[in-house]
Amino acid sequence: xxxxxxxxxxxxxxxxxxxxxxxxxxxxxxxxxxxxxxxxxxxxxxxxxxxxxxxxxxxxxxxxxxxxxxxxxxxxxxxxxxxxxxxxxxxxxxxxxxxxxxxxxxxxxxxxxxxxxxxxxxxxxxxxxxxxxxxxxxxxxxxxxxxxxxxxxxxxxxxxxxxxxxxxxxxxxxxxxxxxxxxxxxxxxxxxxxxxxxxxxxxxxxxxxxxxxxxxxxxxxxxxxxxxxxxxxxxxxxxxxxxxxxxxxxxxxxxxxxxxxxxxxxxxxxxxxxxxxxxxxxxxxxxxxxxxxxxxxxxxxxxxxxxxxxxxxxxxxxxxxxxxxxxxxxxxxxxxxxxxxxxxxxxxxxxxxxxxxxxxxxxxxxxxxxxxxxxxxxxxxxxxxxxxxxxxxxxxxxxxxxxxxxxxxxxxxxxxxxxxxxxxxxxxxxxxxxx
Numbered sequence: 001x002x003x004x005x006x007x008x009x010x011x012x013x014x015x016x017x018x019x020x021x022x023x024x025x026x027x028x029x030x031x032x033x034x035x036x037x038x039x040x041x042x043x044x045x046x047x048x049x050x051x052x053x054x055x056x057x058x059x060x061x062x063x064x065x066x067x068x069x070x071x072x073x074x075x076x077x078x079x080x081x082x083x084x085x086x087x088x089x090x091x092x093x094x095x096x097x098x099x100x101x102x103x104x105x106x107x108x109x110x111x112x113x114x115x116x117x118x119x120x121x122x123x124x125x126x127x128x129x130x131x132x133x134x135x136x137x138x139x140x141x142x143x144x145x146x147x148x149x150x151x152x153x154x155x156x157x158x159x160x161x162x163x164x165x166x167x168x169x170x171x172x173x174x175x176x177x178x179x180x181x182x183x184x185x186x187x188x189x190x191x192x193x194x195x196x197x198x199x200x201x202x203x204x205x206x207x208x209x210x211x212x213x214x215x216x217x218x219x220x221x222x223x224x225x226x227x228x229x230x231x232x233x234x235x236x237x238x239x240x241x242x243x244x245x246x247x248x249x250x251x252x253x254x255x256x257x258x259x260x261x262x263x264x265x266x267x268x269x270x271x272x273x274x275x276x277x278x279x280x281x282x283x284x285x286x287x288x289x290x291x292x293x294x295x296x297x298x299x300x301x302x303x304x305x306x307x308x309x310x311x312x313x314x315x316x317x318x319x320x321x322x323x324x325x326x327x328x329x330x331x332x333x334x335x336x337x338x339x340x341x342x343x344x345x346x347x348x349x350x351x352x353x354x355x356x357x358x359x360x361x362x363x364x365x366x367x368x369x370x371x372x373x374x375x376x377x378x379x380x381x382x383x384x385x386x387x388x389x390x391x392x393x394x395x396x397x398x399x400x401x402x403x404x405x406x407x408x409x410x411x412x413x414x415x416x417x418x419x420x421x422x423x424x425x426x427x428x429x430x431x432x433x434x435x
Contacts, residue, residue: 033121036130037130042243043233049235054236056071059147063147065431087128091171110128113128132274144341149414150414183386187354188288192354197346197347198302201386203338206403233294261305264313264316268312273323274288276324285392291327294345303361308366321347324345
């Protein structure tokens with residue numbers, strides 16, 4: 001009885017907070033609304049078809065359709081869950097116990113939201129779908145670590161738990177006025193912790209729980225179609241411009257800086273990776289240069305609106321060096337079969353980017369300045385570091401629990417013969433190529 005009263009009281013307070021939030025005299029900014037909708041389309045392009053083609057080209061031909069299907073299903077699942085619960089848990093009113101870590105339940109199934117509702121000067125529907133696209137691409141990223149061996153049903157169940165218990169709470173803590181933002185004042189403009197570290201840690205946990213592919217080390221597991229990966233990377237880069245610039249929520253100088261840095265930093269990353277491969281392996285590779293682009297994109301995500309162009313170039317170069325080690329050295333060090341190097345690029349790249357945000361946001365280095373509560377580079381780096389620690393621990397615990405629960409319910413891996421046959425045929429009854 002007491003629990004029911006507490007719940008009803010929290011629900012009532014959430015509704016009151018929501019009603020007060022809707023009583024705004026701010027006029028709808030048609031230009032900003034249109035700008036964010038356009039950026040949302042670019043972010044959606046990252047998931048469908050960007051990440052599907054990028055990942056699809058990297059697997060073996062017998063698994064291309066299963067990889068694309070997993071990416072598409074992850075995207076669709078995330079969007080529906082975002083509508084049902086994710087948005088409310090991320091950005092709902094939080095005047096209740098543990099409100100620093102979760103949003104309220106006042107916007108479950110978008111309760112009270114209609115075409116007249118606004119978030120600031122934007123239509124609330126615009127804000128919802130823009131943020132939902134971030135959630136969707138995050139879920140798609142996890143797919144890359146578990147391809148070629150995970151059960152389709154297991155993947156969907158794990159992602160459902162992760163979206164609601166890891167992505168939404170971390171989004172609230174960073175962007176919804178929650179714990180990380182309130183206590184540690186960390187910079188994360190477009191999702192270094194919320195998207196990339198969060199998803200990369202889940203991917204690493206998935207690789208650990210699944211174990212390596214059965215023929216890893218016994219035969220060459222080489223990408224079957226790098227032109228597809230190149231096309232996917234190009235779509236990701238174009239979409240990322242909306243990802244970063246759109247996070248300003250208005251077309252202004254800040255969005256222009258974010259846009260510019262999102263072109264400059266990946267270019268520096270691409271050149272750095274190319275030169276390193278040239279020096280180490282005597283020839284540059286297309287896959288390596290594309291990986292350099294991706295490492296720069298990941299690293300600039302938390303920093304793009306807070307650092308100057310010179311800082312963006314240095315971030316791209318350093319991230320590329322670290323991610324190159326992540327792809328080659330980290331995998332050897334841990335022995336984990338992160339199939340498509342999700343942690344090696346997205347995890348390490350985001351950690352490097354988040355830390356360097358604390359350096360290059362300094363006004364003396366061309367940045368926008370320190371966040372409230374800090375007056376030095378060391379102070380801001382402390383805030384950045386603590387946000388990374390919380391994101392790693394939160395995502396790690398939730399992801400481990402999710403994989404363990406799903407293992408008990410349906411199992412995680414396909415059968416040996418199905419893995420040997422390829423998931424295209426064994427899981428979906430179709431072939432990517434009929435030659």
